[in-house]
Amino acid sequence: MIRGVRGATTVGQDNPEEIMDKTKILFETILKKNHILAEDIASVFISTTPDISSAFPAKALRELNGFSYVPVMCMKEMDVPNSLERCIRMMVHVNTQRGQMEIKHVYLEGATHLRSDMTETS
Structure with missing residues (x-):
């Protein structure tokens, strides 16, 4: 079964190293x-807010050992007024037998409030 694992983080500025x-x-x-291995991942979608344009976040995943064949796609997030700035969102599609309630979503930096109801704090 494929489950989606959500996550988000923010950057202080639009520069390639920080992204x-x-x-x-x-x-x-x-x-x-979530105890995920590269071979368990079906694909990864990464979106960025319009104020991030200096680098492709997908490149960061491809540089990790063992992840060069994992399909990754970048896209732009909708430009909604008053939304969180400089945000990178991620959806990891993973093959797992874990139940929906067992998935641990991850929100870091300024993105912690996006889904505080679904992410663990430790």
Whole structure:
């Protein structure tokens, strides 16, 4: 069965190094909290708010050892007035036998309030 694992983080500014670093941290945290291996991943969708344009966050995942063949796609998030700025959102589609309630969604940095009802704080 395929389940979606959600996550999001923010960057302080639109620069490639910070985008790569924060994307890796978010992805690695999702993997760790959900015990996910590269071979379990069907695909990953990453979106960014319109104010992030200096780098493709997907590149950060492809640089990780063992993840070069995982399908990853970047896209732009809707430009909604007063929404969270400089935000990177991620949806990891994973093959798992875990139930929906067992999935641990991860929200970091300024994105912690987006789904505080679904993310664990530790």
